[in-house]
Amino acid sequence: MRLSHLYAPTLRDDPADAEAASHRLLVRAGFIRQLMSGVFTTLPLGMRTMRKIEAIVREEMDASGAQEIRMPIILPSEPWKKTGRWQAYGPVMFKLIDRHERELGLGPTQEEAVTPLVAGDLHSYRDLPVNLYQVEWKYRDEFRPRYGLLRVREFLMKDAYSFDRDDEAMHRSYATMMDAYRRIFDRCGIRYVVVEADPGTIGGGTNHEFMAEASIGEDLYVACPNGDYLADIEAATPKAPDPLEPAELEPLTEVSTPGAATIAAVTEQLGVAADKTLKCILFKAGDTVVAALAPGDREIDQVKLERRFFPRPVAPFEDADFASNGYAKGFVGPQGLHADVIVLADASVRGGADWITGANAPDVHVTGANTPRDFRVDDYMDLVQIREGDPCPGDGAPLRIERSIVVGHIYELGTRYSEPLEARFVDEDGSEQFFRMGCYGLGIGRTMAAAVEQFHDDAGIALPKVLAPFEVVIVVANRDDERVVAEAERVYGELVDRGVEAVLDDREETAGVKFADADLIGYPVQVVIGKRGVQAGTADLKLRSSGERSQAPLAEAAAAVVDLLASAP
């Protein structure tokens, strides 16, 4: 390919709104262009890198026994209503009405399409297992798209769906995909961790995220410095404290706390630390009232409540709810709640006693509140957001919180979709069984962006050679010198003949512009053919990753490039 013909428009300046390095550099290097918020066109260089990722993904999926199909992007709403996800996705799912007034959605994922497909075609346990995958566009109407390809509304994803006869077979399919994903990301050369994760709107049981390390990453995970624990921040559970059982409990005593409707105000008025107070937050989970208890210095994670009560919607009490239920906003305590309130306490509440909490009357708190003497706890669970320094559930060491980009997420779904969609097969004993499913997502554009986050410097992108759009650039430093042009053409031709993915920078630009673009686009090996070199019989070589420069005899330049490329990361 000659750069004079390649549609690879580079930009000197960063796009105004680009916060992430990958966003900035992918636009500047001419890999992508934004069409509108969260929606991008992929240009030829971006196509080449994404195609390389796709090729690795397809090879590993095929090798794992999965088979490629293509499912529609526009989907009928009926199956989504049966699984509850039409509502659960809410405004995140793009919805439209066709000319016959039928409701359609743009698929954010395709369980509701693939499950009826397989149920329609496979009727017997003998047809199982099967794993179908596709590489297709997915849609999420993100409220605030940002970070280039990291939080977008249209994205290319490899999604696979396994169908098995029983849980044991499902576990095997899951393990096969786990291995395939590791091979894919290993081959892409990116640094990543595999963590236990939250199932989110997909649902199901066991699931893992593949998280690419990235300082800009929005996806937080928790790691034990001793390496014995890794989890998505949503799924992470710190070690529960040993129950505190003081020899003697304080008596329950009311104290006046005028106007102290927040933990901060209570701690200030009473001169106590926040972790001595017990916050009692009221929620509605559908028609049920839920009280969530946690030490005053911790935040209740509503997502964890949502997961517990799924598919019932969970929302914090509003003013009207306090009034109609007869609770004093800002002064709620777990003692004296109505009998039908479900009282859930974070596991850390076990580690305290003699709590200061609301007295369920305006401007009054109590001290010395203890369970079960003064209040009941229906269940202890993980209710709060984890934070840096919380104890590792394995060895108790202080956990670290790390940033990353989720590039893959795999799930064991069990019968989460096959039951509501009535997707059954006939088992060996003649009984009808629901398919045991798994689903396996991998973001193609995200993987490219994550790779750029990991492999770049001030000058531009420096992808490993398996992902770079071309392996080698031959820079014609002096376009008006016939010998320079002839030698560059010869080296280019020899490299193409040797099967190297080479591009010849024959543009009417200065050598300086060509060098800057070569660094920006990040060809793993750069070859410069210039006037002085041609006179001296040498070509200048540079390894993009290290910046290391060398020279080769002009006549053997192609061979030298092939050797240098072999040593390139």
Added chain:
Amino acid sequence: MRLSHLYAPTLRDDPADAEAASHRLLVRAGFIRQLMSGVFTTLPLGMRTMRKIEAIVREEMDASGAQEIRMPIILPSEPWKKTGRWQAYGPVMFKLIDRHERELGLGPTQEEAVTPLVAGDLHSYRDLPVNLYQVEWKYRDEFRPRYGLLRVREFLMKDAYSFDRDDEAMHRSYATMMDAYRRIFDRCGIRYVVVEADPGTIGGGTNHEFMAEASIGEDLYVACPNGDYLADIEAATPKAPDPLEPAELEPLTEVSTPGAATIAAVTEQLGVAADKTLKCILFKAGDTVVAALAPGDREIDQVKLERRFFPRPVAPFEDADFASNGYAKGFVGPQGLHADVIVLADASVRGGADWITGANAPDVHVTGANTPRDFRVDDYMDLVQIREGDPCPGDGAPLRIERSIVVGHIYELGTRYSEPLEARFVDEDGSEQFFRMGCYGLGIGRTMAAAVEQFHDDAGIALPKVLAPFEVVIVVANRDDERVVAEAERVYGELVDRGVEAVLDDREETAGVKFADADLIGYPVQVVIGKRGVQAGTADLKLRSSGERSQAPLAEAAAAVVDLLASAP
């Protein structure tokens, strides 16, 4: 690939709604499955055939100098409103509202995306020409999807867009694409014609359709039996008759025609042939009134009026329009129309005289109406639907109407999009110029369906080997015979080693089912390894296209298959 693992569910019965052979067979052979009206999933066999078409398309597009990109499917409405196509597509374009109340459309084609893209990146004549293509999903909310993949709402299309400096360069880009398209369809092995066509909602000037012959085809084209004329039925123009100039004109005479508000009634009452009457149909083109004249035996083609008045909408008069303009519905004639009415006559009107037409009063017609004596014609043009037997514009021979499937459509767009979207570059002389564009569509799924329409028989699909999902099937006729299985595995392995795309039918099915499926799916070469053959040391071979059977020594079966495959179409 082993059929026992392949997701290739075949059906014994035709789908209930399948009218076209391609629909019927692609579903039965397990290439596709319908998700909802006009929306299909592609299964592994269909993927393989579509991928082969895509590979041919990409090779020829790349060889032509075009470069692959990927544009979004969800598109902002603003550029579509600027080009007038948001309205022009009307309900055919899927439209949706995002969570920020912004109007979006699902692209039926992407001129409104690619034109601003290129204008944003290419600023100089030196950057031209450029031709960008993609292979992506397109959307049309067809009122009545049918014929399987032939009239669908979601379809995979290769679309390319060329940008040139001037008309001459645009013509060259167009010619390059014309050649590339011919090579693509030649390589696919389908029978097709290239015809002049109507630009439809795309707009622009010169355009051609690539029409695959097919008896089910909905796309009609006109052909001269002498081979000197081919045109899409919408674009076809018959030879205009020589003007009839009678020595003496009849006088204009009113005749009473009570209740004769139709051509049929007039011809019956007056005992004349329909082609002696002149129909005068009134239309609104925006605020303008248009009278369209044609001999009474011909139908006015509203599309031709729409093209003439684009972007003004064209609609026939309604009752209220007759009343408000003072015309007598059913008795309108061209004489005595208001001065501001535009009078257009079909070219065939030149070939008549002494017309019988409406007298512009209820229940009255006139005879002997002649132009220019009695009425004016502002312009003669092609206004009527062509029909079988109309004279060829070349040699006057009676034209034939043929059925086909449009698999490609290429257009010279000129500045149809660059002007409204203000897409300019700086020319050599420093002046700003609009890009001269072309666009080039090719339906991937349609090409597969057209190929099946051309290559099938009662037993199933019989695609040429370049398009068949696999080249060879090895049928294990007796699965319980170890020697049969071993020999089949050996032949299969040898074929795979030789680079043949082979599939082993190792399913737990009867030989009869396997033979039927082999014919249905249409492997170009079938090899049967059975008990008797193994005993006799022979393998049975069959060429799908001709049904011709042969035998080969079992030991040399693989070599014999390779030879037979080489001879297969």
